[in-house]
Amino acid sequence: MPSQQQARAQASAISSGSAAAEDEAAPAAPASQLRTLFDRPRLSPGQRRIAQYLIDHLTEAAFLSITDLADRVGVSQPSVTRFAAAVGFSGYPALREKLQAIALGSIGGPSVSEETGNELQAAVDAEIENLENLRRDFAAPGRLIDIGRKLSRSTPLTVLGLRISASLAEYFAYAARRIHPDVRLVTRGGSVAYDALLQSHEAGGTWVLAFSMPRHAQETLTAVRVARGAGLRVALITDLALGPLADEADVTFATGTGSRLVFDSYAAPGLMASALLQAMTDADPERTHARLEEYEQISEQHQFFLKD
The missing domain is CATH 3.40.50.10490 (Glucose-6-phosphate isomerase like protein; domain 1)
Structure with missing residues (x-):
């Protein structure tokens, strides 16, 4: 029969293994998902402003109308529509649906800073x-x-x-x-x-x-x-x-x-x-x-x- 110390070690190993498996199965942080979604070299500076706003304000921005998002970023509504097309969506409604899925999946998850660092660090990582x-x-x-x-x-x-x-x-x-x-x-x-x-x-x-x-x-x-x-x-x-x-x-x-x-x-x-x-x-x-x-x-x- 194993000693209490051995039992504790086995329990700890099982717990660590379960935690590692959960970490591997866990989705990427919301900011990482958005950066992957928006990582298009042909985005204009204006479109990158929209992308950065969505990354910085995901939980709020995911539920904004196209008019409200354009006002928040300081661009026109057609600019938001063109941005949605540039990142691979049929229009803003399809993009917003994707943003909402990412935002809802992030509730209770780790913070962006814990997972990916800030936007400047992400830029260095990409380089x-x-x-x-x-x-x-x-x-x-x-x-x-x-x-x-x-x-x-x-x-x-x-x-x-x-x-x-x-x-x-x-x-x-x-x-x-x-x-x-x-x-x-x-x-x-x-x-x-x-x-x-x-x-x-x-x-x-x-x-x-x-x-x-x-x-x-x-x-x-x-x-x-x-x-x-x-x-x-x-x-x-x-x-x-x-x-x-x-x-x-x-x-x-x-x-x-x-x-x-x-x-x-x-x-x-x-x-x-x-x-x-x-x-x-x-x-x-x-x-x-x-x-x-x-x-x-x-x-x-x-x-x-x-x-x-």
């Missing part, structure tokens, strides 16, 4: 996942190394980034100018972009590096088509491996963007840009060394930077 995916892609870096070599040989090299993608293009072009003799940055669309692309080809350029982040600009697609029509090849850094832009590009590097906040964050695309810069430096190490040494001398001479 960590994007970087983990990129790390797996880098396990076979042959394609990236090859494109880095081709970008290095293109003189001039054109870097294209319109609207919100301009910041990534500016970063890449700024760094690339340290190691490449002729980098041309295009951050304006329309005829300005056309002129720059045509001139780049006439000057002997062979490649364009284009950035396209959500929401994808129509003028970016047009510029890529102009580049291809002029005889330039296009390497594209974007968030989607499929779609019109990827179809037009010669090679696409698809990396996830952080879409948890009102405006996207670009940890993975920024790292992809840095990796391509590294591939360019490795493609011509002698030129890289000479140009960096020359730049250091100039920057020291003219005191570009503060001394540590």
Whole structure:
């Protein structure tokens, strides 16, 4: 016969096992369910405001009429209808039914903060996942190394980034100018972009590096088509491996963007840009060394930077 101590240990083990099974069967916290429901990279900033309001005020918002919800968020009723369609529902009534099911299922459950942390922490978690995916892609870096070599040989090299993608293009072009003799940055669309692309080809350029982040600009697609029509090849850094832009590009590097906040964050695309810069430096190490040494001398001479 087991001792009292053994009996207590067995009871504790049974209790722990039951608790673990209950935890595994328990549904995700309401905020997690909503973030999964609303995690669409093509939501506009206005639509993300609606999503954030629903996450923050679920138990109340799930029972609001479309008029009341629009008033609370500060958007129009058609905006709420478009939001419902954007996240996969036939209309606001279908979305509200789903919200009510989540809200009613959360009564008596653990708090959002206990399960998921706050919205900023969730945004960081999403970016960590994007970087983990990129790390797996880098396990076979042959394609990236090859494109880095081709970008290095293109003189001039054109870097294209319109609207919100301009910041990534500016970063890449700024760094690339340290190691490449002729980098041309295009951050304006329309005829300005056309002129720059045509001139780049006439000057002997062979490649364009284009950035396209959500929401994808129509003028970016047009510029890529102009580049291809002029005889330039296009390497594209974007968030989607499929779609019109990827179809037009010669090679696409698809990396996830952080879409948890009102405006996207670009940890993975920024790292992809840095990796391509590294591939360019490795493609011509002698030129890289000479140009960096020359730049250091100039920057020291003219005191570009503060001394540590």
